[in-house]
Amino acid sequence: MKLIGTLTSPYVRKARLVLLEKNIPHEFVVDLPQGSLALQANPMGRIPALILDDGFCVFDSAVIADYVDALNDQPVLIPRSDAAARLRVKRWEALADGIADSAVVVRTERMRPNDKQDTDTLELHNKAISNALAFAAGLLGGNEWCEGESITLADLALTSALVYLDLRQPERDWRGAYPNLAAWSAKMAKRKSVILAGS
Ligand SMILES: N[C@@H](CCC(=O)N[C@@H](CS)C(=O)NCC(=O)O)C(=O)O
Structure with a gap:
Protein backbone atom coordinates (compact mmCIF):
# COMPACT_ATOMS: atom_id res chain seq x y z
CA MET A 1 0.00 0.00 0.00
CA ASN A 72 -3.28 -6.95 12.88
CA ASP A 73 -3.37 -6.92 16.65
CA GLN A 74 0.24 -6.05 17.34
CA PRO A 75 -0.64 -3.81 19.01
CA VAL A 76 -4.36 -3.10 19.04
CA LEU A 77 -4.48 0.71 18.91
CA ILE A 78 -8.27 1.13 18.96
CA PRO A 79 -9.95 -1.08 21.58
CA ARG A 80 -12.26 -3.61 19.96
CA SER A 81 -14.43 -5.26 22.60
CA ASP A 82 -14.65 -2.55 25.26
CA ALA A 83 -17.03 0.03 23.79
CA ALA A 84 -16.33 2.62 26.49
CA ALA A 85 -12.55 2.35 26.04
CA ARG A 86 -13.00 2.57 22.28
CA LEU A 87 -15.09 5.71 22.72
CA ARG A 88 -12.45 7.27 24.96
CA VAL A 89 -9.70 6.60 22.41
CA LYS A 90 -11.80 8.01 19.56
CA ARG A 91 -12.57 11.08 21.65
CA TRP A 92 -8.84 11.59 22.25
CA GLU A 93 -8.39 11.36 18.49
CA ALA A 94 -11.09 14.00 17.95
CA LEU A 95 -9.42 16.24 20.55
CA ALA A 96 -6.00 15.86 18.92
CA ASP A 97 -7.41 16.40 15.43
CA GLY A 98 -9.23 19.45 16.80
CA ILE A 99 -5.91 20.92 17.97
CA ALA A 100 -4.47 20.22 14.53
CA ASP A 101 -7.52 21.70 12.76
CA SER A 102 -7.24 24.94 14.72
CA ALA A 103 -3.46 25.11 14.30
CA VAL A 104 -3.93 24.76 10.53
CA VAL A 105 -6.50 27.58 10.54
CA VAL A 106 -4.17 29.84 12.55
CA ARG A 107 -1.26 29.02 10.24
CA THR A 108 -3.36 29.74 7.12
CA GLU A 109 -4.60 33.02 8.59
CA ARG A 110 -1.10 34.08 9.59
CA MET A 111 0.15 33.54 6.07
CA ARG A 112 -2.15 36.30 4.84
CA PRO A 113 -0.84 39.88 4.76
CA ASN A 114 -0.99 41.46 8.23
CA ASP A 115 -3.85 43.81 7.37
CA LYS A 116 -5.93 40.96 5.93
CA GLN A 117 -5.65 38.66 8.97
CA ASP A 118 -8.88 38.14 10.84
CA THR A 119 -8.14 38.70 14.53
CA ASP A 120 -11.44 37.10 15.62
CA THR A 121 -10.55 33.91 13.74
CA LEU A 122 -7.06 33.89 15.24
CA GLU A 123 -8.43 34.44 18.73
CA LEU A 124 -11.14 31.80 18.38
CA HIS A 125 -8.76 29.09 17.18
CA ASN A 126 -5.91 29.95 19.51
CA LYS A 127 -8.36 29.78 22.39
CA ALA A 128 -9.65 26.42 21.14
CA ILE A 129 -6.07 25.12 21.14
CA SER A 130 -5.46 26.45 24.66
CA ASN A 131 -8.68 24.88 25.94
CA ALA A 132 -7.92 21.57 24.24
CA LEU A 133 -4.41 21.48 25.74
CA ALA A 134 -5.79 22.14 29.23
CA PHE A 135 -8.38 19.42 28.69
CA ALA A 136 -5.75 16.96 27.44
CA ALA A 137 -3.43 17.66 30.38
CA GLY A 138 -6.30 17.18 32.85
CA LEU A 139 -7.35 13.94 31.20
CA LEU A 140 -3.82 12.57 31.07
CA GLY A 141 -3.17 13.44 34.72
CA GLY A 142 -0.35 11.26 36.02
CA ASN A 143 -1.10 8.37 33.67
CA GLU A 144 1.56 6.80 31.52
CA TRP A 145 -0.70 6.58 28.47
CA CYS A 146 -3.65 8.63 27.27
CA GLU A 147 -5.96 5.65 27.64
CA GLY A 148 -5.50 2.37 29.49
CA GLU A 149 -2.30 0.51 30.21
CA SER A 150 -0.58 0.60 26.84
CA ILE A 151 -0.13 2.72 23.73
CA THR A 152 -3.26 3.48 21.70
CA LEU A 153 -4.26 5.68 18.80
CA ALA A 154 -4.89 8.38 21.40
CA ASP A 155 -1.14 8.69 22.09
CA LEU A 156 -0.29 8.73 18.39
CA ALA A 157 -2.95 11.32 17.49
CA LEU A 158 -1.94 13.62 20.34
CA THR A 159 1.75 13.27 19.47
CA SER A 160 0.98 14.22 15.84
CA ALA A 161 -0.99 17.29 16.89
CA LEU A 162 1.71 18.46 19.33
CA VAL A 163 4.56 17.97 16.85
CA TYR A 164 2.60 20.17 14.44
CA LEU A 165 1.91 22.73 17.15
CA ASP A 166 5.64 22.90 17.94
CA LEU A 167 6.34 23.45 14.24
CA ARG A 168 3.80 26.21 13.68
CA GLN A 169 3.57 27.81 17.12
CA PRO A 170 6.99 27.30 18.71
CA GLU A 171 6.29 30.26 20.97
CA ARG A 172 3.46 28.39 22.70
CA ASP A 173 4.94 27.05 25.96
CA TRP A 174 2.58 24.13 26.54
CA ARG A 175 5.41 22.16 28.15
CA GLY A 176 5.87 24.83 30.79
CA ALA A 177 2.13 25.01 31.42
CA TYR A 178 1.61 21.25 31.56
CA PRO A 179 4.64 19.31 32.86
CA ASN A 180 2.69 16.04 32.73
CA LEU A 181 2.04 16.49 28.99
CA ALA A 182 5.69 17.44 28.55
CA ALA A 183 6.91 14.26 30.29
CA TRP A 184 4.51 12.06 28.32
CA SER A 185 5.54 13.78 25.07
CA ALA A 186 9.27 13.36 25.82
CA LYS A 187 8.66 9.64 26.29
CA MET A 188 6.69 9.46 23.02
CA ALA A 189 9.48 11.29 21.19
CA LYS A 190 11.84 8.37 21.94
CA ARG A 191 9.65 5.82 20.17
CA LYS A 192 11.02 4.36 16.98
CA SER A 193 7.85 5.25 15.05
CA VAL A 194 7.97 8.88 16.13
CA ILE A 195 11.67 9.14 15.26
CA LEU A 196 11.08 7.52 11.86
CA ALA A 197 8.16 9.84 11.08
CA GLY A 198 10.49 12.79 11.82
CA SER A 199 9.66 16.05 13.51
N1 LIG B 1 -9.93 15.33 8.47
C1 LIG B 1 -8.88 15.14 7.51
C2 LIG B 1 -8.08 16.41 7.33
C3 LIG B 1 -7.09 16.32 6.20
C4 LIG B 1 -6.56 17.68 5.81
O1 LIG B 1 -7.25 18.70 5.94
N2 LIG B 1 -5.32 17.70 5.34
C5 LIG B 1 -4.76 18.95 4.90
C6 LIG B 1 -3.25 18.92 4.98
S1 LIG B 1 -2.67 19.15 6.61
C7 LIG B 1 -5.12 19.16 3.46
O2 LIG B 1 -5.03 18.26 2.67
N3 LIG B 1 -5.53 20.40 3.14
C8 LIG B 1 -5.80 20.78 1.80
C9 LIG B 1 -7.25 21.01 1.52
O3 LIG B 1 -8.08 20.98 2.46
O4 LIG B 1 -7.55 21.21 0.35
C10 LIG B 1 -7.97 14.00 7.97
O5 LIG B 1 -7.92 13.73 9.17
O6 LIG B 1 -7.34 13.34 7.13
Whole structure:
Protein backbone atom coordinates (compact mmCIF):
# COMPACT_ATOMS: atom_id res chain seq x y z
CA MET A 1 0.00 0.00 0.00
CA LYS A 2 1.02 3.60 -0.55
CA LEU A 3 0.49 6.47 1.85
CA ILE A 4 0.33 9.85 0.16
CA GLY A 5 1.12 13.04 2.05
CA THR A 6 3.61 15.60 3.28
CA LEU A 7 6.16 15.38 6.05
CA THR A 8 4.56 18.17 8.06
CA SER A 9 0.81 17.41 7.99
CA PRO A 10 -0.41 16.31 11.43
CA TYR A 11 -3.02 14.02 9.85
CA VAL A 12 -0.42 12.36 7.65
CA ARG A 13 1.88 11.91 10.66
CA LYS A 14 -0.93 10.20 12.56
CA ALA A 15 -1.50 7.76 9.68
CA ARG A 16 2.25 7.13 9.39
CA LEU A 17 2.59 6.48 13.12
CA VAL A 18 -0.20 3.91 12.99
CA LEU A 19 1.43 2.13 10.03
CA LEU A 20 4.85 2.21 11.72
CA GLU A 21 3.66 1.11 15.17
CA LYS A 22 1.90 -1.87 13.60
CA ASN A 23 4.78 -2.70 11.27
CA ILE A 24 2.60 -2.64 8.19
CA PRO A 25 4.72 -2.68 5.01
CA HIS A 26 3.98 0.45 2.99
CA GLU A 27 5.54 3.07 0.77
CA PHE A 28 5.35 6.69 1.84
CA VAL A 29 4.99 8.93 -1.20
CA VAL A 30 5.36 12.67 -0.70
CA ASP A 31 2.75 14.77 -2.45
CA LEU A 32 1.13 18.07 -1.58
CA PRO A 33 -2.60 18.58 -1.03
CA GLN A 34 -4.17 18.92 -4.48
CA GLY A 35 -1.08 17.26 -6.00
CA SER A 36 -1.61 14.77 -8.79
CA LEU A 37 -1.35 11.68 -6.58
CA ALA A 38 -3.44 13.24 -3.81
CA LEU A 39 -6.16 14.06 -6.34
CA GLN A 40 -5.96 10.61 -7.86
CA ALA A 41 -6.50 9.05 -4.43
CA ASN A 42 -8.97 11.52 -2.94
CA PRO A 43 -11.52 13.54 -4.93
CA MET A 44 -11.02 16.39 -2.43
CA GLY A 45 -7.25 16.28 -2.97
CA ARG A 46 -6.61 16.19 0.77
CA ILE A 47 -3.87 14.28 2.48
CA PRO A 48 -3.36 11.69 3.86
CA ALA A 49 -4.68 9.24 1.33
CA LEU A 50 -3.90 5.55 1.34
CA ILE A 51 -3.86 3.53 -1.88
CA LEU A 52 -4.31 -0.17 -1.23
CA ASP A 53 -2.60 -2.82 -3.35
CA ASP A 54 -5.83 -3.49 -5.26
CA GLY A 55 -6.14 0.24 -6.05
CA PHE A 56 -8.86 1.02 -3.51
CA CYS A 57 -8.28 4.51 -2.11
CA VAL A 58 -8.91 5.40 1.51
CA PHE A 59 -8.97 8.97 2.78
CA ASP A 60 -9.31 10.85 6.05
CA SER A 61 -6.76 9.96 8.71
CA ALA A 62 -9.39 8.58 11.10
CA VAL A 63 -10.66 6.15 8.45
CA ILE A 64 -7.11 5.18 7.53
CA ALA A 65 -6.20 4.62 11.19
CA ASP A 66 -9.31 2.51 11.71
CA TYR A 67 -8.55 0.35 8.67
CA VAL A 68 -4.86 -0.08 9.41
CA ASP A 69 -5.53 -0.95 13.04
CA ALA A 70 -7.80 -3.78 11.94
CA LEU A 71 -5.01 -5.39 9.88
CA ASN A 72 -3.28 -6.95 12.88
CA ASP A 73 -3.37 -6.92 16.65
CA GLN A 74 0.24 -6.05 17.34
CA PRO A 75 -0.64 -3.81 19.01
CA VAL A 76 -4.36 -3.10 19.04
CA LEU A 77 -4.48 0.71 18.91
CA ILE A 78 -8.27 1.13 18.96
CA PRO A 79 -9.95 -1.08 21.58
CA ARG A 80 -12.26 -3.61 19.96
CA SER A 81 -14.43 -5.26 22.60
CA ASP A 82 -14.65 -2.55 25.26
CA ALA A 83 -17.03 0.03 23.79
CA ALA A 84 -16.33 2.62 26.49
CA ALA A 85 -12.55 2.35 26.04
CA ARG A 86 -13.00 2.57 22.28
CA LEU A 87 -15.09 5.71 22.72
CA ARG A 88 -12.45 7.27 24.96
CA VAL A 89 -9.70 6.60 22.41
CA LYS A 90 -11.80 8.01 19.56
CA ARG A 91 -12.57 11.08 21.65
CA TRP A 92 -8.84 11.59 22.25
CA GLU A 93 -8.39 11.36 18.49
CA ALA A 94 -11.09 14.00 17.95
CA LEU A 95 -9.42 16.24 20.55
CA ALA A 96 -6.00 15.86 18.92
CA ASP A 97 -7.41 16.40 15.43
CA GLY A 98 -9.23 19.45 16.80
CA ILE A 99 -5.91 20.92 17.97
CA ALA A 100 -4.47 20.22 14.53
CA ASP A 101 -7.52 21.70 12.76
CA SER A 102 -7.24 24.94 14.72
CA ALA A 103 -3.46 25.11 14.30
CA VAL A 104 -3.93 24.76 10.53
CA VAL A 105 -6.50 27.58 10.54
CA VAL A 106 -4.17 29.84 12.55
CA ARG A 107 -1.26 29.02 10.24
CA THR A 108 -3.36 29.74 7.12
CA GLU A 109 -4.60 33.02 8.59
CA ARG A 110 -1.10 34.08 9.59
CA MET A 111 0.15 33.54 6.07
CA ARG A 112 -2.15 36.30 4.84
CA PRO A 113 -0.84 39.88 4.76
CA ASN A 114 -0.99 41.46 8.23
CA ASP A 115 -3.85 43.81 7.37
CA LYS A 116 -5.93 40.96 5.93
CA GLN A 117 -5.65 38.66 8.97
CA ASP A 118 -8.88 38.14 10.84
CA THR A 119 -8.14 38.70 14.53
CA ASP A 120 -11.44 37.10 15.62
CA THR A 121 -10.55 33.91 13.74
CA LEU A 122 -7.06 33.89 15.24
CA GLU A 123 -8.43 34.44 18.73
CA LEU A 124 -11.14 31.80 18.38
CA HIS A 125 -8.76 29.09 17.18
CA ASN A 126 -5.91 29.95 19.51
CA LYS A 127 -8.36 29.78 22.39
CA ALA A 128 -9.65 26.42 21.14
CA ILE A 129 -6.07 25.12 21.14
CA SER A 130 -5.46 26.45 24.66
CA ASN A 131 -8.68 24.88 25.94
CA ALA A 132 -7.92 21.57 24.24
CA LEU A 133 -4.41 21.48 25.74
CA ALA A 134 -5.79 22.14 29.23
CA PHE A 135 -8.38 19.42 28.69
CA ALA A 136 -5.75 16.96 27.44
CA ALA A 137 -3.43 17.66 30.38
CA GLY A 138 -6.30 17.18 32.85
CA LEU A 139 -7.35 13.94 31.20
CA LEU A 140 -3.82 12.57 31.07
CA GLY A 141 -3.17 13.44 34.72
CA GLY A 142 -0.35 11.26 36.02
CA ASN A 143 -1.10 8.37 33.67
CA GLU A 144 1.56 6.80 31.52
CA TRP A 145 -0.70 6.58 28.47
CA CYS A 146 -3.65 8.63 27.27
CA GLU A 147 -5.96 5.65 27.64
CA GLY A 148 -5.50 2.37 29.49
CA GLU A 149 -2.30 0.51 30.21
CA SER A 150 -0.58 0.60 26.84
CA ILE A 151 -0.13 2.72 23.73
CA THR A 152 -3.26 3.48 21.70
CA LEU A 153 -4.26 5.68 18.80
CA ALA A 154 -4.89 8.38 21.40
CA ASP A 155 -1.14 8.69 22.09
CA LEU A 156 -0.29 8.73 18.39
CA ALA A 157 -2.95 11.32 17.49
CA LEU A 158 -1.94 13.62 20.34
CA THR A 159 1.75 13.27 19.47
CA SER A 160 0.98 14.22 15.84
CA ALA A 161 -0.99 17.29 16.89
CA LEU A 162 1.71 18.46 19.33
CA VAL A 163 4.56 17.97 16.85
CA TYR A 164 2.60 20.17 14.44
CA LEU A 165 1.91 22.73 17.15
CA ASP A 166 5.64 22.90 17.94
CA LEU A 167 6.34 23.45 14.24
CA ARG A 168 3.80 26.21 13.68
CA GLN A 169 3.57 27.81 17.12
CA PRO A 170 6.99 27.30 18.71
CA GLU A 171 6.29 30.26 20.97
CA ARG A 172 3.46 28.39 22.70
CA ASP A 173 4.94 27.05 25.96
CA TRP A 174 2.58 24.13 26.54
CA ARG A 175 5.41 22.16 28.15
CA GLY A 176 5.87 24.83 30.79
CA ALA A 177 2.13 25.01 31.42
CA TYR A 178 1.61 21.25 31.56
CA PRO A 179 4.64 19.31 32.86
CA ASN A 180 2.69 16.04 32.73
CA LEU A 181 2.04 16.49 28.99
CA ALA A 182 5.69 17.44 28.55
CA ALA A 183 6.91 14.26 30.29
CA TRP A 184 4.51 12.06 28.32
CA SER A 185 5.54 13.78 25.07
CA ALA A 186 9.27 13.36 25.82
CA LYS A 187 8.66 9.64 26.29
CA MET A 188 6.69 9.46 23.02
CA ALA A 189 9.48 11.29 21.19
CA LYS A 190 11.84 8.37 21.94
CA ARG A 191 9.65 5.82 20.17
CA LYS A 192 11.02 4.36 16.98
CA SER A 193 7.85 5.25 15.05
CA VAL A 194 7.97 8.88 16.13
CA ILE A 195 11.67 9.14 15.26
CA LEU A 196 11.08 7.52 11.86
CA ALA A 197 8.16 9.84 11.08
CA GLY A 198 10.49 12.79 11.82
CA SER A 199 9.66 16.05 13.51
N1 LIG B 1 -9.93 15.33 8.47
C1 LIG B 1 -8.88 15.14 7.51
C2 LIG B 1 -8.08 16.41 7.33
C3 LIG B 1 -7.09 16.32 6.20
C4 LIG B 1 -6.56 17.68 5.81
O1 LIG B 1 -7.25 18.70 5.94
N2 LIG B 1 -5.32 17.70 5.34
C5 LIG B 1 -4.76 18.95 4.90
C6 LIG B 1 -3.25 18.92 4.98
S1 LIG B 1 -2.67 19.15 6.61
C7 LIG B 1 -5.12 19.16 3.46
O2 LIG B 1 -5.03 18.26 2.67
N3 LIG B 1 -5.53 20.40 3.14
C8 LIG B 1 -5.80 20.78 1.80
C9 LIG B 1 -7.25 21.01 1.52
O3 LIG B 1 -8.08 20.98 2.46
O4 LIG B 1 -7.55 21.21 0.35
C10 LIG B 1 -7.97 14.00 7.97
O5 LIG B 1 -7.92 13.73 9.17
O6 LIG B 1 -7.34 13.34 7.13
